[in-house]
Amino acid sequence: MRKVAYYKGCLASLSAKELDISTRALSPKVGLELLELERVTCCGAGDIHEAEPDYYLHLNARILAYAEDTECDTLMTVCNVCTLNLRQANHQLKGDAALLERVNDNLAKVGVPAYTGNVEVMHFLWLVAAGEGYELLQAAAHKGLKGLKIAPFYGCQILRPSKLLGFEDPDRPSSLERIIEACGGEAIDYPAKVKCCGFPIIQAREETALGELIQPIEQAKEAGADAIVTPCPLCHLSLDAWQTKLKKQTGKDFQMPILHLSQLIGVAAGLSDSELKFKRHVVSVDPMLEKLSV
Amino acid sequence: MDAKHDVLVIGAGCAGMRAAIEAHDAGADVAIVSKLHPTRSHSGAAEGGINAALGNSAEDSPESHAFDTVKGSDYLGDQDAIEIFTREAPADIYQLEHWGAVFSRADDGKLAQRPFGAAGSPRTVFAADITGHVLIQVLYEQLVKRDIKVYEEFFAWQLVEHEGRCQGVIAWDLLHGGLKALGGKTVLLATGGVGRLYRATTNAYACTGDGMSMALRAGLPLKDIEFMQFHPTTMYPSGILITEGCRGEGGILRNSEGERFMERYAPTAKDLASRDVVSRSEQTEIDEGRGVNGSVVLDLTHLGAEKILTRLPGSRELAMVYAGVDPIHEPIPVRPGAHYHMGGVETDSDGLTEMTGLYAAGEVACVSVHGANRLGGNSLMETITFGRRSGRAAAEWALANTTVTVPESATRDAERELKDLLGRTKGERPWQIRDQLGQTMLQNFGVFRREEQMAEQIEIIDELRERYPTVVVEDKGEVFNSDLTQAIELGYLLDVAACMLQAGIARKESRGAHSRPHDYPTRDDENFLKHSISRWQDGGPELTYKEVRMTRWTPEERKY
């Protein structure tokens, strides 16, 4: 079992609890032992990075410091935004000794251990898309997706900026496709799979956001997808919870189920209903599950 | 006439924009005609810096700057113009800074100044290694602030002379198509250089000697047209520039034996000797078998990553993309490439040409500030100082005169020529002539010039000029017909080349960038301390000479 520090972030704690629950249930099956970080806070998302960037750096340094404190070399995230935020902070601290010193001084003042740069931040997606994690996933997905058509939606901040994330080609990524195929599903290709769901501006500029949101949903629907899978709970929130708003705007009722990555793999690995918590979704996942049970 | 203005500036590089800004501030209605959007102009590719005797880095004075410039010019520069230049330069730099130019700073917060070729004191103000880019940006910002009209992507084709004055230009609207007659009480050429004559050049595709040729065809003289500067550090095969600033920051040129060969050729200044000296040294090393695949190498590896990443990041990226080397770890192969034209349209110190109402500033002009060889950093300064002076002069003249007329005949003649050019369906495509011109100029009229090769080149140019009237423009459309404009540009190149060769073969000495080590290896002040003057007469170049204006300095032996 590979021990990793686990940072679940804000959404997985509350409105997207199903992400945390399914991740915990799935992790042992793919060789991951999760040590959840207790003393952490919100990573700040793009918002604190924009509003109070120095505070953003310190909040993330604190998360990294507590991760390092567990003696794990990997901090696992389950959200695109957390991943970018933590990796960006990590790069800044590791690449500038003077900055690291200043931040550690401040952390010390509030009783947080110093961060020495020995943690690598990895999204759960990356841990299971290649290497040993992938092999274990292949073995675990014995129930399979029976040829279900799944449209991968990456979202922005797991791919770009690629020099901070760097796991795969940002223009032609393939990690989700590999996982879908390993789970026995058919991966759907469509242009908007690497574009933005609009979540960051879904409140402040709703119309613009919906103009973005409709693209992956419409394209996936047209390509015959049974469901969309995404590694980001923020994308999940807009794709799932805001899907009804699209109906209002366009008159189209897409009824496209949106799955968290851990849920998709979880279905193939035979997780129970109480571990998947699909009833927490706004758009019903039933049509997809029915197809599977046939 | 489709429009009229007080001042029409042709070209939107540093000189053109600075002139337009000044003309505007002098109260004139000014418009710029440019075949590129202003920020695309080649001034933006300048890298190393801009010279002025600010004295921020060490003791300096305009006199010292002037002497370095005079010596650098191999005593062909007009000293009265040079004195004006170095005296007014500092105020021009401060003006740019007040407008917001993003220059690099010294530890005390002043403008940083780096050492540059043949400079007695470090006086090159810079912005990392993208100085030209920074200047283009600040000038464009000031242009936008004044809401100065730009006829963008308008290709200036023919000067209009009427009643003894230049009164406008016939231009081709590249974006939408169609000939336009633009009237200007004064016209100011700021069209840059002619590096595209050479296969290996630092210059952009746009640098085709447009203004030089237009002036030539309008009967005006080109001065010192045989003097093309070969920049010592350009990359193979295109000639893309690696700034002199690399040597200013401590970079060293080496031959195949790893030797710092400049110690032999210029014991004092070494790698920061004058550009013509360095280019000749490199070429000699290469010719004598101490090159590496036809290049020497520029070694920055001892500067350390930090210095390179802070002071020379642009150069690093260029080397990585175009030469496939990271200068932090490996030396960059470099060789001489055509870079800057010292000669050009003859003007006085206010940018006025022989023709009333016609001005010129920047690389297209020859005041002459640079004589037979230009110092690095002086060209950018020239664009600003003389751009300003000529902009004001053009504005003042225009404001004191009321009429402007572009006769119908000018438009009709241009239309007929255009119809001819576009109507051709049989002939050759321009690229063949262009490529042949580029290769042969590099071979026969490069760093080292020989009598036989120059004679051969004259014949080659004659033959190319004979073939030119048969070129076929495939694109017969109106919208964005760059096939047409490129064909016209080729014509400009051929005219300037003819003048260059005539003046070059006639100059029986070696001075500055004109080097004839095999037959005339030394400078001949007795017979050739004079400017060559080339005019277009009866379909070909005609050569005369003119005195050099000297004030303080008498020619001495030029050693570095």
Place this chain on the structure above:
Amino acid sequence: MQVALKIWRYDAATGDKALREYEVDAPEEATLLDCLDLVKDRQDGSLAYRKSCRMMICGSCGMRMDGGAVLACKVRMYDIANAGHVPVISAMGNLPVIKDLVVDMDPFWTKFKAMKPYLQPGYSQPEDGKEHLISQERMNVIHKESLCINCGCCVSECNAMESDPEFLGPQALAKGMRFVGDPRDAAKTERLDEYSSEHGIWECTRCYFCNERCPKGVDPRDAIAKLGAEAMKEGIDDDMGAKHADWFVHSAKTTGWLRETELVPKTQGIVSSIKEMKFAMGLMKHGKVPIPFPPHVAEGVKESRALYEIVKEQDRQGALGIVQGERALSRIEHALEADPDHAAASRIAPEEAGGSAGGAEA
């Protein structure tokens, strides 16, 4: 080497659009631009595209290769040709196409000019008429923004602008930050006010396409974040986007975790939230609207509260908080070469994955 290209030809006058394939014999060092020149010179003189410097500084040759904007002069064709890949070349996005690869840059320059992109120095000039004395460190605040060559690659891929063509966009806003961060500019507050308008800072969707596509390392998204930081520091925070961001800060320093439920009324205001009741009910049914009481407080939240007070005192407020990280981030590639262990997570190469080569269309 043989290089094959597919180019989208377009004639605005007739509306004819066609994907044509060309093959050229190019030297090994050829760039995409060199190949276009070969096509134009020797096969089809009507191919229209902009070019000038061919050394990544003039910004003329922005165009899309396989759906993503690049500078044609920056793309070396060797690896592409060797892999047998035939790239699809098309005009940049988000701008009207005039002909083939030539776009109408008017909307681009109009937005640029809307930023009042020139120094507004106010009344104070250096007394001796010489330069303002400014440290290099202070000028570095706008170093990245000053690198912009106005090529349009960022604008081409901007997701927010695709949805709302009136969004000012990454290039204009980055230029705005160039002035907001310039110590010689006296119009900071007016600028921030202007840039915080409907189609300004807060309409950026944070897709990071601009950072990804910029060929000069400007990182426009970060410039926009700097503008947001400066706006909020100046108290220009009326916009919903600002209020949204503010609530994240407030959450971090009170409960540690994001106070999700209150986010809507705090961002949109009570009136708007009431209008959203029906929508909110739909979410509530599925537990998507967590009850804010008792608040979900993070363990050790005292630390994040205290940290807030500490950083508030220090001199990295506003944009400086982002600028401080730039040095390290600009050295990432360099560090990768020097120390492979410092590398990003292991990369999946496309060939290894065997995944689809889809993505954005031409």
